[in-house]
Amino acid sequence: MEGTPIDIMFLLERLEAHIESGRALPLTGSVVIDKEAALAYIDEMRAVFPREIAEANRTNTERDRILERATEESERVLARAQEQAAFLIEERGLTQEAEDLGGRIVQQAKDEAAETQRGADEYAVNVLVGLEGELVRTLQSVRKGVEMLDARRAGPEADDEIDEDGDEIEGLEEAEPDRAAAARW
Secondary structure (H helix, E strand, O other): OOOOHHHHHHHHHHHHHHHHOOEEOOOOOOEEOOHHHHHHHHHHHHHHHHHHHHHHHHHHHHHHHHHHHHHHHHHHHHHHHHHHHHHHHHHHHHHHHHHHHHHHHHHHHHHHHHHHHHHHHHHHHHHHHHHHHHHHHHHHHHHHHHHHHHHHHHOHHHHHHEOOOOOEOOOHHHHHHHHHHHHOO
16 A cells, blocks of 8 residues: 555545444444454554654654744845845945035035125126226216317307316306207217
8 A cells, every 4th residue: 555644544434434334232332343354454554654654754854844944044034134224224324424414515515605606796896886987987078078069069269168188167157058958869
């Protein structure tokens, strides 16, 4: 017979059928069975049990080996997970330091940009003030030129009243209405 779990079940079923087919004793729950046949079934079971026990032992050994490998693998996975967690924690710390440094660099750049802007504004103000002074002098020259042209238009007698720099000498009060007309050009 082969050493599979079906063998033992088959033999148990045959023994059970043999007992069921036994003659019942009146007024008792007992039966009379063929002793030789029952002992033959028991002997067959004894022959199959060692194979079944050996198979169960092999199964238990294999199960223990698989459990041991699974335990070792789970320990390796846990160790790797702990290493990864430590790395991530360290990396997070480095990331935080980098973010802090980046924040300081950005703030320093903003401060420098503000300082540069203030310097540029100050320079622009100085240039504009200088330009304003030049424009005032130019405007004064333009006014003197207009006054001189007004004086020429007023007649040859007015030429005496303006010196060679275009400054008014006297008597230009009469030329004021003409200057207002010239300013409208």
